Amino acid sequence: MPSHRQVSTPSPGTAPPPLPWVVPALLGAVVGFLLLGAWSLAPNWERAFRSDQSPAAWLSGALLLALSVTALRMVGDRALPRLLGAWLALAFFVLALDEQFMLHELWKFRCHEWTDACRWSPVREAPMLAVAAVGLFTMAWLHRALLHTGTRALLWAGLAVGWLAIGVDQWPEVQARWRSLPELPALLTTLEEGLEVVAEALVLGALLRQPGSQR
Incomplete structure (x- = not known):
């Protein structure tokens, strides 16, 4: 007699299992892309990260x-x-537009033509500061919707790396006020864009790891 294998389904009220293979595949692809970009521009590998037209x-x-x-x-x-x-x-989508068309750089370097308030550093840096603040609110909201502890950990890891990238970007502004603060390591400032990429990949991995609702 033919055997019928029973397929187990989550019981009502039980979260469907996460998709575990997504994150290693995504992070591997992202790191591989960054390494390939650096290798292709060697010995000036920094150009793979520092230019607005970089990989x-x-x-x-x-x-x-x-x-x-x-x-x-x-x-x-x-x-x-x-x-x-x-x-x-x-x-x-707004962040993607900003990345492509450098909108926050446009505000930072030209807003003094539109308002006198741009003589203040926090006004010039308002877009980046808003990303940090709104990002925290958004991640807290998203945290409640994610079903698994590991997925939530990826989400907060992405936020932490993103905050680190923003901190590296904002460090010269802070250092201008407190000149006793040390310089950041050159490697860290070079890899700022790479940190942004890793942060985005971690958040994307968290989203892709989230299973859909059982219909």
């Missing part, structure tokens, strides 16, 4: 756009609440 900058924009599209798809899969998914899609 790292391109990858950052691509990941942000992928995050936006993924959030929309997750709403369709009932893996995220509709309002949260819409907010994530909009926020990441």
Whole structure:
């Protein structure tokens, strides 16, 4: 007689298992891309990270756009609440536009033409400071929607790395006020864009690891 293998399904009220293979594959691809970019520009490997036209900058924009599209798809899969998914899609799309068209740099270096308030450093740096603050709010909101501890850990790891990248970016402004502060290591400042990419990859990995609702 033919045997019928019974497929186990999660019991009602039990979270579906996460998708464990997604994060290693994604992080491996991202790190491989960055290493290939650095190798292709050797011996001036720093150009793979420091230029606004660098491979790292391109990858950052691509990941942000992928995050936006993924959030929309997750709403369709009932893996995220509709309002949260819409907010994530909009926020990441705006960040992708900023990465591609350097909008926050435009504000930082030209806002003095539009308002006298830009003589103050916090006004010039308002877009970056807003990303840090709104990012914390958004990650806290997303934390509640994620089903698994490991997925949440990836989310907060992404936020921590993102904050580190913002801190590296803002350090010269802080140092201008407190001149006794030390210089950051040159390697850390060079890899600022790489840190942004890793942060985005961790958050994208957290989203992709989230299973859809059982229909």
